[in-house]
Amino acid sequence: MTRSFLRDDDLTPAEQAEVLALATELKDEPYDHKPLAGPRTVAMVFDKPTLRTQASFAAGIAELGGHPMLVDGALAGIGKRESVADVARVLGRQASQIVWRTYAQSNLEEMAAFSGVPVINALTDEFHPCQLLADLLTIQEHKGTLAGITVAFLGDAACNMGNSWALAGVTAGMHVRFGCPEGYAPDADVLERAGALGAVGTGSTGGTVHVFDDPVAAVGGVDVVVTDTWVSMGKEDEAAARRDVFGTYAVTADLLAEARDDAIVMHCLPAYRGSEIAAEVIDGPHSVVWDEAENRRHAQKAVMSWLQAQSSSRA
Numbered sequence: 001m002t003r004s005f006l007r008d009d010d011l012t013p014a015e016q017a018e019v020l021a022l023a024t025e026l027k028d029e030p031y032d033h034k035p036l037a038g039p040r041t042v043a044m045v046f047d048k049p050t051l052r053t054q055a056s057f058a059a060g061i062a063e064l065g066g067h068p069m070l071v072d073g074a075l076a077g078i079g080k081r082e083s084v085a086d087v088a089r090v091l092g093r094q095a096s097q098i099v100w101r102t103y104a105q106s107n108l109e110e111m112a113a114f115s116g117v118p119v120i121n122a123l124t125d126e127f128h129p130c131q132l133l134a135d136l137l138t139i140q141e142h143k144g145t146l147a148g149i150t151v152a153f154l155g156d157a158a159c160n161m162g163n164s165w166a167l168a169g170v171t172a173g174m175h176v177r178f179g180c181p182e183g184y185a186p187d188a189d190v191l192e193r194a195g196a197l198g199a200v201g202t203g204s205t206g207g208t209v210h211v212f213d214d215p216v217a218a219v220g221g222v223d224v225v226v227t228d229t230w231v232s233m234g235k236e237d238e239a240a241a242r243r244d245v246f247g248t249y250a251v252t253a254d255l256l257a258e259a260r261d262d263a264i265v266m267h268c269l270p271a272y273r274g275s276e277i278a279a280e281v282i283d284g285p286h287s288v289v290w291d292e293a294e295n296r297r298h299a300q301k302a303v304m305s306w307l308q309a310q311s312s313s314r315a
Contacts (some may be wrong), residue, residue, distance in 0.1 A: 003310040004119040005303055006105070006111040008129040009193065013205050015306075016136075018172050021296070023302035026152060028230035030298075035305045036066025036096065039121045041102050041196035042304065043095035045120075047073035047102040052269060053122050053130075057099050064301055069095060084211075088114035097304060120300075120306040126187075128160040131268050132168035134298035138292045139224055142264050147173030147206065151224035152259070154215055155249045155276050156242070161228045161268060162186040162245045166194040170207035173198075178211045179218025181245055185211045215249045219258040225286075226266045227251045227276045242277065256286060264288045 004010065011019060027034055036042065042061045046054060054070075061068040071091070078087045084107050091098050092115035100108055101122035108241055112119040121129050132143040153165050157178040166186045169176035176194070178185055191209055198207035216284065219225060227249075230242045251265065265277075265286045273279040282289060 002112075002118055003307055005129060005307060006108055006112060006119065006121045007127045008131070008132055008164050009171060009197065010212065011171065013173070013203075014199075015170050016168070019133065019302045020137055020299075020307050022306060023133070023298045025303045026305070027137075027295075027298040028282075029062055033301075033305065035308045036061060037065040039065055039067040040096040040308075041067045041069050042097045042099060043069050043071050043091045043101045045071040045073055045076065045078070045102070045272060046122075047078070047092075047097065047100075048123065049295060050122075051289040051294055052296050053101055057122065057300055060297045060301040060304065062306060063297075065306075066096070067257060073102065078102075085114040087111070089116075092116040093132060097307065098174055101191065110144070118304075118311055120303060120307070124160060126160055126163055127167075127275060128164045128268070129168065130160065130300050130303065132164045133303065134250065134292055134295040135165075135266055136172055137295045137299050138266065138288055139264070141291065141295075142288055143223060149224060150175040150176070150177065150220045150222045151226060152177045152179055152222040153226045153228075153310070154251055154255075155227050155246050156180065156184050156230050156232070157186050157211075158184045159232050161226075163190045164210050165226065166190050167172030167197070170194040170198045170209055171205060173205040174209045175207060175210045177218045177222065178209075178212065178247055179215040180213070181249070182213055183247070213256060218257055221254055222259045222263060222268060222304075224264055225251055225256060225259050228268055229270065230276050233270075246276065250275065251281050253278060253280055253284075256281055268291050269293060 020115040088111045105124045105126040158179040194209045
């Protein structure tokens with residue numbers, strides 16, 4: 001059976017640790033591993049705006065010895081001009097893997113069901129698992145470990161990043177806090193799944209997830225502070241109203257002072273200085289956002305390499 005990476009908990013705790021260890025190895029030796037030599041083609045399909053995703057996947061595929069094939073989602077008309085299943089059948093015979101940045105998680109799952117090759121979630125409305133692997137790699141580099149680390153995600157947690165932080169963070173054995181207004185927490189089923197991953201028992205990671213409506217309580221004593229834009233793609237017409245809702249959750253110097261003295265600050269970008277994060281914070285000494293952005297490449301190279309090895313071993 002072909003393995004895909006569609007959501008964060010597609011990787012077990014042991015598999016997540018394995019992929020992160022591989023990412024570190026590939027970062028240390030960026031040109032020494034060529035699992036996509038041939039070159040094998042990887043189809044990159046983009047339905048949403050992209051900078052880091054396209055750049056990091058294209059560079060990573062090339063470094064792994066492969067060929068990045070760009071598929072314009074608007075031109076392909078996936079789900080409109082042709083069904084997702086038919087596109088999957090076509091791309092699966094042209095590419096060794098498919099990377100898709102799109103809207104509906106259900107479409108991504110259909111692509112994986114019909115393509116016959118590994119499919120990687122490069123962002124959907126529900127999850128952003130590649131970003132989380134990059135975030136975990138960054139935290140591991142700066143903190144030396146993941147298990148037991150406490151992280152606070154502030155602002156609009158009812159988004160793909162909130163859902164992914166709940167799953168990936170607890171899978172890594174972290175304590176994940178969300179500081180958000182009522183009604184803006186991660187999906188209830190995601191929180192339930194994260195709680196099950198960390199619950200005491202066989203296979204437990206020891207991680208926890210909690211939701212706070214008080215940003216100060218959420219940030220108090222944490223090791224990592226994370227935020228994201230308050231206006232996700234497709235919600236631009238809500239910008240003014242969202243600023244009013246999330247204003248007290250902005251990562252300012254005063255709020256950051258509630259965290260540990262050596263806390264690091266993360267943002268998956270694009271960032272809007274003076275909105276969800278202050279310029280003095282994102283451009284200050286606690287910020288690791290540029291390490292985080294670079295680590296997209298290394299984490300994604302690890303995922304592609306790992307999936308390729310899994311597919312080869314099952315052939």
